[in-house]
Amino acid sequence: MIRFLRGRRLATALAAVLLSAVACGSDPAPAPADHAATAPKSGAFPVTIEHKFGSTTITSEPKRIVTVGLTDQDAVLALGKIPVGTTDWLGGYTGAIGPWATGKLGGAAAPTMLTDTGTGPQVEKIAALAPDLIFALYSGLTKEQYETLSKLAPVVAQPKEYKDYGIPWQRQTEIVGKALGKEAESGKLIEDVEAGFAAARKEHPEFTGAGAVVTTPYEGFFVYGSQDPRSRTLTSLGFTLPADLDKVIGDKFGASISKERSDLLDQDAIVWTVPDIAKDSDTLHKDKVYKDLQVVKQDREIFINENGDYGKAFSFVTVLSLPYVLDRLVPQLAAAVDGDAATKVVQPSS
Template identity: 35%
Template sequence: MRGLVAAAAVVLMSLTACSTGPAGGGSEGGQSAAATDQFPVTVEHAFGETVIEEQPERVATVSWVNSDVALALGVVPVGMPKEDWGGNENGSTPWRDAKLEELGAAIGSENAPTQYSEVDGIAFDEVAELAPDVILAAYSGLTQEDYDTLSKIAPVIAYPETPYGTDWQDSTRMIGQALGLSQQAEDLVAQTEQTIVAKASEYPQLAGKSFIYGNLEPAKGDGVNVYTANDNRPKFLTSIGMVQADVVTEATKDSAEFFIPWSAEKANELASDVFVTWVPDDKTAQQITTDPLLGQIPAIKDDALVADSDNTLTLSISAASPLSLPWALDTFLPMLGKAADAADAAK
């Protein structure tokens, strides 16, 4: 079920601009940017390929990221999931709310997309009721059964290779292709990357710093998980000039998973300049530093731990999109910079 697997994907973290067409919205129809590609188009993915015969007018999304990308391309979905983890009172996020308002489809307005919960898995019935022309799942954890069920509703754009492993650039390009907006997608990727590089340049101490992005739970022998290079979190840190720690690269070089478990008994082997994790509260962050096993992690001993207790911030990096990353930079980069400074001071 997406609710459980998705919770693992985010809480294991605990445990990524176009002119618009006529407004529709809600169950009456979405708002779409004018296509610049010729149809039909064929999109390849993990379950084969999907042919889109003509520009979709009614777009539905499942999982994370996909609705953000559609909105960033100027397309308002007729339906999209609520953010049940890390979301606000609208079942949304600050970056998504801002874009929806810009596009005249704010939550609560008559043009707003229909929202459905995915706590218990993909909302097949709710999606079907919207009669979409395409279902976007470029970033998702679809199973073959999920894909087959959704394909009976509308053509589906699934992930290219690994469940929950699509980087935001590939999600943007795949969705852009499906919507007939390939050039707009390329422009959006370039613009977002430029924003990230420009902001990261304000923190030169990050360049070349080794990192481990993982999940730490004090007082648990199995309370350590480490994210692999397949995951969006390490991908983001790499994009700002940091380098994944050798110990993780070596341990995960043959892994297709987005994380691997790590014994707390071997926590002292997790050597890096900076360690990044999610915590439910500041108390847990303190417990990590004093835990007899986790406290032996070199970055923690050097006071170079980034312990994020803001679910929304965590979501913005783990489910990275062209909307979420620019929103996150002003908060997340200073936290990383402070840890990098501590790592330098400890040398």
């Protein structure tokens, strides 16, 4: 199931962590060489970045970067740096690098992959990597976890102005660029992806003002709110979310809704992320409440296999994954909202 990852408090003491790292008897792997990287802007350091737990100052160009944020690696790679450690989220990719981003490795070895099993970052393994910067932007890092990791290296945590796991990809890219001394480069990357959204809106004016929602079949109907990156993909294309969506969800990135609030699903288009398109769509269409919605009767549903590359890219929502997603999602949305129930929403061939 996609994305139900939330940090819990760390129980491991830092002293034990460092002793464990020393006891391994091996030096950390050398930092991988930057691939096609440009030097940071002169005078970029020191730089101070504000976040949920205060501020972090980076005094010099980072060489050994670990990403605790589940998608932060893409912005790092896009700016010409290869992390020494990444955190696995959706599985199936060496070093937690998706196919939309592997070209940025340039033949270099993939990063060491960490996991988060629900107890928080793997502090021992992070310590062994000897990081000089840790990113936790797309994360639910707790204050205790932040303080523990900060004893290993400067930590750039999630911004306080967004819900956990709610940072927009633009802000993620911007912060990474600032931390790496590459603000101008990050700005250009953002402009290029935003140009793709603008082109799609221009080509499909029918998107503007149309209603849409992203959901998944978890404990009934699980809907994603306005601060979830997947929802932001739709709004960036011109779609509007249900008016009561955030009120129903509360302070979370998403929530399961009751059958009484199935009206939230009855939009001009509904995007489902599911483990098995054939099986899950069949199950949904047998649901007495769901099958009577107009969005179903008029065949305005989009099903995305959450276990495939497209589905994982759709959930990633980064400066590198979004072009990959738009090439596939825009034609599906166009078919869903063209006003002709006979138009089939075709699954991408790859």
